[in-house]
């Protein structure tokens with residue numbers, strides 16, 4: 001793995017994850033309060049499930065997606081990433097991002113510090129796409145992170161399936177224009 005793929009922010013080290021990181025990522029995020037805020041992760045999770053996600057991310061890394069582990073003092077606290085998708089409402093190619101960290105690290109500004117670094121990396125590696133993010137209605141902290149990182153609230157998101165909760169859930173949608181990269 002080249003050093004160019006690692007990013008240092010003021011307090012965080014961000015680097016691509018490999019399958020070897022599965023036990024640490026599992027330990028960090030194995031909490032229903034974390035997983036229920038994601039669309040695609042099942043509940044309960046186990047180490048094999050996390051390993052499967054990491055294999056998938058590693059294979060897809062490059063032209064259309066990019067992801068990082070978030071480390072504080074060498075401890076893996078969570079992950080984040082983004083990939084090019086066709087927006088289901090406007091039909092444009094955009095980048096969608098997602099992120100999660102373990103509960104004991106919430107509220108210390110870590111994800112607000114990590115997201116701008118992620119967006120810069122996505123623009124430089126994947127191209128100048130508008131970046132989108134969504135959060136479920138009961139996750140205002142995620143909306144606040146996005147606002148703090150310069151995203152604009154653009155309204156309600158279409159109902160989205162939540163694998164952990166096994167139901168469709170309303171949410172909110174945010175966008176950061178590609179021009180912000182200039």
Ligand SMILES: CC(C)(COP(=O)(O)OP(=O)(O)OC[C@H]1O[C@@H](n2cnc3c(N)ncnc32)[C@H](O)[C@@H]1OP(=O)(O)O)[C@@H](O)C(=O)NCCC(=O)NCCS
Nearest residue numbers: 034037100101106107108109110111112135140141142144
């Ligand atoms: C949402 C999440 C990413 C936030 O990460 P974090 O590092 O704790 O976020 P930060 O500390 O950078 O910022 C959180 C902001 O939300 C605010 N906040 C927290 N709870 C809130 C609430 N219930 N209502 C409104 N704002 C809230 C905080 O006060 C802070 O804003 P401030 O700096 O203006 O005070 C983290 O809680 C998490 O990983 N949750 C589980 C997974 C998840 O939700 N992923 C995102 C899916 S869209």
